[in-house]
Amino acid sequence: xxxxxxVLLALAAGCAGTGDDSAAPVASRPSATPPSPALRRLxxxxxxxxxxxxxxxxxxxxxxxxxxTTVDGLLSVGASVAxxxxxxxxxYEDAAFLLxxxxxxxxxRAAAVVGCDLDGAVDVDCAEAFxxxxxxxxxxxxxxxxERDRLVDxxxxxxxxxxxxxxxxxxxxxxxxxxxxxxxxxxHGQPDAxxPALRRLxxxxxxxxxxxxxxxTIPDEELLQAAxxxxxxxxxxxxxxxxxxxxxERARTGLRNLFDELLALYELDDLSKxxxxxxxxxxxxxxxxxxxxxxxxxxxxxxxDGDIRELLVTQRTFVDPRLAALYGIAAPTDVDxxxxxxxxLPDDGGRRGLLGQASVLMINAHPARSSATRxxxxxxxRLLCQEMPAPPGDVDTSIPEADEDAPTLRDRIASHLEDxxxxxxxxxxxxxxxxxxxxxxxxxxRLTENGATIDPTxxxxxxxxxDAWQLGDTVAAHPAFLSCMTTQVYQYAxxxxxxxxxxxxxxxxxxxxxxxxxxxxxxxxxxxxxDGFRTTGALDSDAAASSDTxxxx
Amino acid sequence: xxxxxFLLACAGEGPADTDSGAGSPDYGECGNPDDSWVGVMTSxxxxxxxxxxxxxxxxxxxxxxxxxxxxxxxxxxxSSADGVEGIDSAFSGLWPALAATEAGxxxxxxxxxxxxxxxxxxxxxxxxxxVADDECVDLNLWRGTGTPLVGTDGVLLDSQTxxxxxxxxxxxxxxxxxxxxxxxxxxxxxxxxxxxxxxELDFHITGAYLHxxxxxxxxFHGYLAGVVPLEDILLIAAEEDLGSTADLLENLVTLAADIxxxxxxxxxxxxxxxxxxxxxAFLYE
Numbered sequence: 001x002x003x004x005x006x007v008l009l010a011l012a013a014g015c016a017g018t019g020d021d022s023a024a025p026v027a028s029r030p031s032a033t034p035p036s037p038a039l040r041r042l043x044x045x046x047x048x049x050x051x052x053x054x055x056x057x058x059x060x061x062x063x064x065x066x067x068x069t070t071v072d073g074l075l076s077v078g079a080s081v082a083x084x085x086x087x088x089x090x091x092y093e094d095a096a097f098l099l100x101x102x103x104x105x106x107x108x109r110a111a112a113v114v115g116c117d118l119d120g121a122v123d124v125d126c127a128e129a130f131x132x133x134x135x136x137x138x139x140x141x142x143x144x145x146x147e148r149d150r151l152v153d154x155x156x157x158x159x160x161x162x163x164x165x166x167x168x169x170x171x172x173x174x175x176x177x178x179x180x181x182x183x184x185x186x187x188h189g190q191p192d193a194x195x196p197a198l199r200r201l202x203x204x205x206x207x208x209x210x211x212x213x214x215x216x217t218i219p220d221e222e223l224l225q226a227a228x229x230x231x232x233x234x235x236x237x238x239x240x241x242x243x244x245x246x247x248x249e250r251a252r253t254g255l256r257n258l259f260d261e262l263l264a265l266y267e268l269d270d271l272s273k274x275x276x277x278x279x280x281x282x283x284x285x286x287x288x289x290x291x292x293x294x295x296x297x298x299x300x301x302x303x304x305d306g307d308i309r310e311l312l313v314t315q316r317t318f319v320d321p322r323l324a325a326l327y328g329i330a331a332p333t334d335v336d337x338x339x340x341x342x343x344x345l346p347d348d349g350g351r352r353g354l355l356g357q358a359s360v361l362m363i364n365a366h367p368a369r370s371s372a373t374r375x376x377x378x379x380x381x382r383l384l385c386q387e388m389p390a391p392p393g394d395v396d397t398s399i400p401e402a403d404e405d406a407p408t409l410r411d412r413i414a415s416h417l418e419d420x421x422x423x424x425x426x427x428x429x430x431x432x433x434x435x436x437x438x439x440x441x442x443x444x445x446r447l448t449e450n451g452a453t454i455d456p457t458x459x460x461x462x463x464x465x466x467d468a469w470q471l472g473d474t475v476a477a478h479p480a481f482l483s484c485m486t487t488q489v490y491q492y493a494x495x496x497x498x499x500x501x502x503x504x505x506x507x508x509x510x511x512x513x514x515x516x517x518x519x520x521x522x523x524x525x526x527x528x529x530x531d532g533f534r535t536t537g538a539l540d541s542d543a544a545a546s547s548d549t550x551x552x553x
Numbered sequence: 554x555x556x557x558x559f560l561l562a563c564a565g566e567g568p569a570d571t572d573s574g575a576g577s578p579d580y581g582e583c584g585n586p587d588d589s590w591v592g593v594m595t596s597x598x599x600x601x602x603x604x605x606x607x608x609x610x611x612x613x614x615x616x617x618x619x620x621x622x623x624x625x626x627x628x629x630x631x632s633s634a635d636g637v638e639g640i641d642s643a644f645s646g647l648w649p650a651l652a653a654t655e656a657g658x659x660x661x662x663x664x665x666x667x668x669x670x671x672x673x674x675x676x677x678x679x680x681x682x683x684v685a686d687d688e689c690v691d692l693n694l695w696r697g698t699g700t701p702l703v704g705t706d707g708v709l710l711d712s713q714t715x716x717x718x719x720x721x722x723x724x725x726x727x728x729x730x731x732x733x734x735x736x737x738x739x740x741x742x743x744x745x746x747x748x749x750x751x752x753e754l755d756f757h758i759t760g761a762y763l764h765x766x767x768x769x770x771x772x773f774h775g776y777l778a779g780v781v782p783l784e785d786i787l788l789i790a791a792e793e794d795l796g797s798t799a800d801l802l803e804n805l806v807t808l809a810a811d812i813x814x815x816x817x818x819x820x821x822x823x824x825x826x827x828x829x830x831x832x833x834a835f836l837y838e
Contacts, residue, residue, distance in 0.1 A: 275705030275706075276705070276706075278705070279704030279705045279706045279708070279710065280704060280705075280710055281705060282702075282704070282705060321702060321713060321714055322702055322710075324712070324713070324714060324835075325702055325710050325711065325712040325713040325714070326712075327712075328711075328712045328833075329712075329835070330714050330835035330836075330837070330838070331713070331714035331835065331837065333837050333838055
């Protein structure tokens with residue numbers, strides 16, 4: 001049995017070994033004590049994905065919803081702490097009616113969504129069947145009798161008043177689409193009989209967690225049925241469903257969203273470079289750069305189930321003609337309909353891996369110039385999960401203009417590293433970011449800056465590197481890299497910043513990621529069967545209930 | 554045989570005048586055919602004459618003509634800024650007059666044609682080992698196809714990849730040299746497609762020579778000289794939309810014709826020099 005497979009089985013089973021002497025040692029799966037549950041609002045992307053799943057493709061989607069926010073750089077964690085403004089509530093209501101109107105106004109779509117003819121008088125049986133079926137998917141659980149009756153009554157009363165069944169359906173549909181049960185993920189679970197500090201998530205809650213983690217949308221019917229049948233109550237049952245979801249094409253959507261957040265690629269959506277400085281910086285460049293990075297992630301994590309560290313050192317990438325021009329390489333001939341094709345970057349080109357991709361290089365730069373500080377901060381925060389304090393509010397963060405004495409960025413930011421006030425933080429970031437100075441503010445390769453040769457050498461936590469090419473190796477081999485990837489996926493999956501009570505589990509998952517050869521799929525399968533994914537912390541009311549119970553005894 | 558026809562018959566030999574001679578080393582020793590450099594012309598303009606009357610170009614008919622010289626159709630040849638005599642560039646004398654008329658829009662239209670992909674002139678140097686000095690390279694001038702990428706400055710982006718027309722072979726000159734970053738080669742024929750006043754025209758340029766200077770791996774400039782049949786230019790004059798300019802154009806080019814293109818003793822060709830700038834590119838494999 002190959003070591004990765006052994007590790008995978010061991011991780012998923014949470015056992016200490018398999019009896020095979022060649023198996024890598026894997027400690028018992030630690031328990032975890034997550035914090036108390038929080039309401040997780042659907043992100044804008046999740047809302048749109050869910051709407052398409054529920055109502056079909058081709059709808060005019062709401063132009064704007066309550067804006068997403070990030071916590072620890074993740075929208076998925078921000079969704080757990082964000083409140084909704086009164087304007088946001090209005091937007092959700094407008095969105096619900098916008099969508100419901102389109103459904104009812106399109107007979108073919110209405111038939112597919114509602115399941116019966118909307119012309120004519122109110123059809124109570126149809127209304128009941130619609131509420132049962134649609135409500136179950138939208139709320140990701142069966143409706144209670146009370147919820148069902150209230151919605152059916154609404155549809156029937158409005159339909160009767162208007163003399164039009166469609167009007168009733170429209171209002172009922174809009175009601176469900178603005179219900180907190182649709183807009184929020186409620187993951188409260190039930191008190192754990194064995195551990196008062198925990199609440200164990202139910203099957204439907206786990207189905208929702210799994211689906212949003214792996215597909216970034218609501219569960220499909222098979223997953224809901226698995227929840228209904230109690231199959232998600234066991235490790236094996238969760239694993240079966242998780243493997244099914246990972247093997248599905250929709251896992252690409254989920255994985256892309258995961259890395260969109262992990263690497264802050266969403267910043268490309270609003271990025272703008274100075275067109276007078278960068279002639280390649282057209283509006284088409286930003287989505288192309290994002291696509292390149294996400295295709296690399298898809299290839300390594302899903303298509304090959306390869307080592308996530310490859311992301312930092314691979315010479316294989318995916319470009320369209322615009323990116324090929326930016327990189328100074330011939331565009332691929334074998335391309336898909338989006339114009340992207342696979343290329344192998346040249347050995348002597350200086351560019352490879354994530355740190356050589358335009359997405360990362362553009363995001364972590366200024367509009368008209370590169371930034372060693374931002375690039376160093378990206379590596380520290382996003383790839384190594386190290387805290388970087390924000391600069392004091394009253395400090396001047398500008399750097400001098402280039403001149404004969406200080407032609408390169410290394411020369412110009414020397415003051416950061418000499419001034420003790422600045423050096424404390426900048427020593428952690430700038431020397432790393434300077435390693436990427438052979439790439440300008442949009443990721444074009446260069447050897448000189450203002451006529452002076454760029455020195456891209458540096459050091460990361462005691463490991464010297466000669467340039468960005470070697471920096472990729474250094475980050476990939478850094479002990480914090482796999483741990484950081486694990487931490488970020490864990491936080492993305494659970495919607496909260498990890499608590500002290502979860503660190504042993506996250507460390508164990510990271511160790512497993514290493515032992516499995518960097519297989520993110522293996523780590524994710526281990527994660528979804530762990531207590532960290534299947535439980536939440538106790539509610540305040542649990543303690544009160546517990547004391548009440550004790551008192552009554 | 555006219556000098557021009559003689560030149561046309563001697564493909565592969567260096568141009569008759571100019572800055573540097575071109576050797577003809579053994580084609581088989583030119584190096585790896587996979588080592589090529591490609592550039593696309595990002596701007597093409599008509600060559601002008603300097604205030605002192607000098608201009609760029611080649612001695613296309615291998616004859617230094619004086620005024621009234623019948624071998625030069627009565628027109629005196631020009632000199633280059635560095636003293637080379639016999640430069641044939643009749644059109645550069647016409648251009649100031651034409652530029653003041655509707656025909657003056659042609660340069661702008663040429664630039665539009667470049668950015669919209671209708672006029673993609675791609676220079677390829679095959680078997681190039683060193684952009685500064687290489688004793689033997691093969692020069693190809695391709696017509697590219699497709700919609701090019703245009704930068705935020707309105708100019709074709711560097712390093713983009715082009716397809717070439719499947720129906721047109723490149724104009725080629727094998728076995729020429731690059732010296733100090735300069736390559737010269739000819740003669741060859743090629744078609745210069747132009748869209749003028751909604752009419753698509755192909756100028757058939759014959760006996761052409763090219764001079765290109767590779768400023769760096771990413772940038773080049775130079776000029777391309779050849780002879781355009783008078784009849785091609787008169788096609789423009791025949792366009793009704795030109796109005797009175799048509800007569801002016803017809804008269805000017807007929808009088809300015811300086812090359813006996815057909816070899817029959819008639820002055821039926823007009824020497825023309827195009828200056829260009831360019832940037833590095835790639836060809837789809």
